[in-house]
Amino acid sequence: MECSNPNHRDWQPSALGRKLARLRPYVQTGFLAVWLAPLGRWLHGIPGCVFHCYSCPLSAFACPIGVMANYAALVPVVAEVPYLLIGCLLLVGAASGSLVCGWACPFGFLQDLLGKIFPRKISLPGWVGHTRCVVLVGLVIILPMVLGYRGIPFEKQVISICRLCPAGALEAGVPYSVQSVLAGQAWLMSGLKTGILIAFFAAALFIHRPWCRLFCPLGGLLALFNRFSLFHLRFNPQECTECNLCRSRCSMGVKVDQTVNATGCIRCLECTTCGAIEPCFARPQKTGATEK
Amino acid sequence: MKLVPQPPVNPATRALERHDFWPGLAATVAGLAVIFCGARHLTNVDTTDGNTAWETQLIQAFSAGGVQYASEQAAPPPPKLDDVANAAEVLDRWAKQQANAQPPGWKIRVDVGVKTPCPT
Numbered sequence: 001m002e003c004s005n006p007n008h009r010d011w012q013p014s015a016l017g018r019k020l021a022r023l024r025p026y027v028q029t030g031f032l033a034v035w036l037a038p039l040g041r042w043l044h045g046i047p048g049c050v051f052h053c054y055s056c057p058l059s060a061f062a063c064p065i066g067v068m069a070n071y072a073a074l075v076p077v078v079a080e081v082p083y084l085l086i087g088c089l090l091l092v093g094a095a096s097g098s099l100v101c102g103w104a105c106p107f108g109f110l111q112d113l114l115g116k117i118f119p120r121k122i123s124l125p126g127w128v129g130h131t132r133c134v135v136l137v138g139l140v141i142i143l144p145m146v147l148g149y150r151g152i153p154f155e156k157q158v159i160s161i162c163r164l165c166p167a168g169a170l171e172a173g174v175p176y177s178v179q180s181v182l183a184g185q186a187w188l189m190s191g192l193k194t195g196i197l198i199a200f201f202a203a204a205l206f207i208h209r210p211w212c213r214l215f216c217p218l219g220g221l222l223a224l225f226n227r228f229s230l231f232h233l234r235f236n237p238q239e240c241t242e243c244n245l246c247r248s249r250c251s252m253g254v255k256v257d258q259t260v261n262a263t264g265c266i267r268c269l270e271c272t273t274c275g276a277i278e279p280c281f282a283r284p285q286k287t288g289a290t291e292k
Numbered sequence: 293m294k295l296v297p298q299p300p301v302n303p304a305t306r307a308l309e310r311h312d313f314w315p316g317l318a319a320t321v322a323g324l325a326v327i328f329c330g331a332r333h334l335t336n337v338d339t340t341d342g343n344t345a346w347e348t349q350l351i352q353a354f355s356a357g358g359v360q361y362a363s364e365q366a367a368p369p370p371p372k373l374d375d376v377a378n379a380a381e382v383l384d385r386w387a388k389q390q391a392n393a394q395p396p397g398w399k400i401r402v403d404v405g406v407k408t409p410c411p412t
Contacts, residue, residue, distance in 0.1 A: 044351070044352045044355045044356070045346075045347075045348030045349060045351050045352040046348065046351070047351060054354075054355035055355065055409060055410040055411065055412075057409070062351050062352070062354065062355050063355075066354065066355070067351055067354055067355075070354040070359075074359075074400070077361070077399050077400050078335075078336050078337055078399060078400055080335050080336065080337070080347075080350070082330075082347075083326050083327070083329045083330030083333050083347060084326075084327060084330030084331065084333075084347055084348070084351065085330075085351075086323075086326050086330075087323050087324070087325070087326030087327030087328075087329070087330050088323070088327060089323075090319055090320075090322060090323030090326060091320055091323030091324055091327060092323075093319070093323075094316050094317075094319030094320040094322075094323055095316070095320045095323075151363060153359065153361050153364065154354075154359075154412075155357060155359075155411045155412055160412065162411075162412040163412055168410075168412070172409070172410045173410070176409055176410055225319075227311075228311055228312070228315045228316055228319070229311065229316055230311070230313070230316035230317065230320060232309065232310075232311045233309065234308060234309055234310055235303075235306055235307070235308050235309050236308075237303035237304055237306060237308070240301070240303035240306075242300070242301050242303065257301045258301075259307075259309065260309055261309050261311075276303070282310070282311040282312060282313040282316050282317075283313055284313040284314070285313070
């Protein structure tokens with residue numbers, strides 16, 4: 001569709017935006033060295049802040065969503081406060097919001113790479129992001145707790161986030177199933193999980209970051225911090241030429257022209273290429289200082 | 293690049309969306325403090341060797357299938373009946389032992405040595 005606003009024709013991407021867009025794949029690749037167990041499995045006692053299955057043979061940290069679901073299933077037996085989990089999510093969320101989704105998450109990086117295969121994408125409305133909160137509350141907290149009250153341990157629960165998670169299917173199910181097949185045994189992963197993985201790959205080709213946009217409970221949780229996190233995006237009206245490019249650059253369907261620190265944002269910082277939106281850290285304001 | 297149509301915007305009336313420093317800092321410091329508490333936190337769950345599990349051990353047990361439920365503890369198997377003459381007596385003694393067996397004094401415990409590759 002051709003935009004009626006002619007301002008974009010003179011548009012040049014900002015120097016900072018260009019630099020960030022070039023830098024992001026390298027940072028995402030670099031973070032793989034953090035998540036893919038250079039230090040061994042002993043860090044499994046610490047929840048990470050990205051979506052990465054703890055059953056993956058290469059995982060360094062515990063999956064925060066798996067840990068949360070396990071804690072929820074334990075509530076009927078022994079009520080434990082997950083201090084480490086709360087602390088990690090609070091620290092990362094309050095400091096950076098959903099910045100880790102766009103710059104550090106290995107599963108998001110995989111979807112970014114898959115998304116490059118077919119450039120044409122199906123656009124989804126912004127409200128679909130609310131399903132992430134439904135997944136978080138329903139599948140990660142309430143369902144394991146209800147089944148736990150019925151005396152079913154988390155590992156035996158037929159329906160759980162871990163049994164439906166495509167990251168678990170890819171990072172744990174596939175390696176162990178391949179290992180099993182090579183040893184002359186059966187494919188270990190269930191038909192349901194295999195189907196979910198295939199559907200995920202198909203969706204990632206035609207929808208930008210489908211898991212992040214529709215289902216990721218961790219992204220949904222971290223995005224709640226976007227409203228007050230120290231790292232945030234700021235709108236600079238002096239730089240805005242109403243060129244409409246900030247919204248067009250956003251692959252997550254966020255209405256960037258209305259608000260930049262939205263809950264649907266993964267802080268990939270693509271919108272900063274327009275120059276009117278700037279990444280910054282909150283600073284204490286001096287008494288009597290006024291906003292420019 | 294495909295341009296997304298949008299309603300006209302007025303930059304002058306739009307909020308700058310500048311965040312306050314103190315709420316973010318307070319939440320960040322609170323997160324650090326809670327992590328510190330968690331690292332020093334002994335849970336209400338015992339380990340199989342009789343100690344109390346640290347929170348890190350409990351989380352590690354989640355990922356390695358090391359959480360044991362008392363309700364899932366299988367009863368000891370019946371004795372092998374090699375001596376047919378005494379079979380009835382042996383079985384009767386075993387049944388009495390099972391009937392008098394006390395339920396375990398724990399509901400859940402952590403086996404820190406278990407390393408199941410994929411618990412689910």
